[in-house]
Amino acid sequence: MKQAVVAQEEFQRLLQFYKVLADETRLKLIGILASREASVEELAAALGVREPTVSHHLAKLKTLNLVQMRAEGTSHLYRLDGEALRTANKELLTREKLASLVEDHADEAWQQKVLRDFFVGDRLKEIPASRKKRDVVLHWLAEQFALGRQYPEREVNQLIQRHHPDSATLRRELIGGGWLARERGIYWRLPPK
Amino acid sequence: MKQAVVAQEEFQRLLQFYKVLADETRLKLIGILASREASVEELAAALGVREPTVSHHLAKLKTLNLVQMRAEGTSHLYRLDGEALRTANKELLTREKLASLVEDHADEAWQQKVLRDFFVGDRLKEIPASRKKRDVVLHWLAEQFALGRQYPEREVNQLIQRHHPDSATLRRELIGGGWLARERGIYWRLPPK
DNA sequence: GCAATGATTTGATACACTCCTAATTAGATG
């Protein structure tokens, strides 16, 4: 779980990074500072905006430590921190990276929704037509069976019928999908794959 | 000049890229699709937003060719185009890259502003105190001299005084800054560095 | 062909962010 929190923070950092860079004026600003240091006044003139606007943008860049400032007289001379830029680039958008950053509660949320949609209390309204949703329902159903116990067919049917009348279909699906196993009229639940 | 146009387009592409990525929902979307393909319905449930919202975001990702879609039944299954992602990453923010993307009209604009600020017509209101601005003014002043011509001191003073009374100071600065050269009371303009 | 299902498009609302002007702060200079 600690892991997940770290991932969250890293995700937010990445998001912040993109947000800061996703502005035309700021990107130009970086472009100028990439080749030389410059004062706020210069930057304003070069970009065709007012000084406060430049200050505003520089403040955002500062939050990423992308720029450094040194005062000379009343001027503030800004320059790009190339090291920070290089570091930031490492944090890049790779497939593996992103996948690891997103909590897989995503999957879980989706399954919750399917169950909400198809159940009223613990009665199954209907058997989902789509394979994917049916699997979610069957998975839930399988969990109603205890692990390590043996069920005669009559008992299996009873248990299923507490949730839906068509026990034959559901029983067959539970077997076919590998949630239950059967031998000589005796059924048992298989451990989660 | 053709070069500049290309750079402009590339700059805009880079900007678009950051804009698309600078959204929490979209970044999560990419994160999910990084590990598996998914339908709009699933994505909506996983992200906790409505289907239209997901469609909207997917449309933006499509503009960068970051996702691919295949239809299965009435579902549209989306997946991340890892190749596109890798390509996009190459377009990265390197110091050299950015510097080349930003037109150096930036500098020019700044100089124009200094001249506007300190001149009324072609009369210099005052000699700028800051070294940087003074250089801009001196540069302009130097250009009022013809290249390859010889000026006696009296003529130099006359020319300068058309723009500002303190010809002594300005003449000295023009020499010191390397815009004019002098030998035995004769002055001439040096070619631009 | 007619529902039903999932996706997309459209139109409206709300929030965030850029940019401005005006006011304030911090340094330098007389």
Place this chain on the structure above:
DNA sequence: CATCTAATTAGGAGTGTATCAAATCATTGC
């Protein structure tokens, strides 16, 4: 200490865009 300059901060107008509900479109299945 007063004044000037450059930068920053505060506050507000205008714009863009994320989101939703409602309407529309496309595909499957009866």
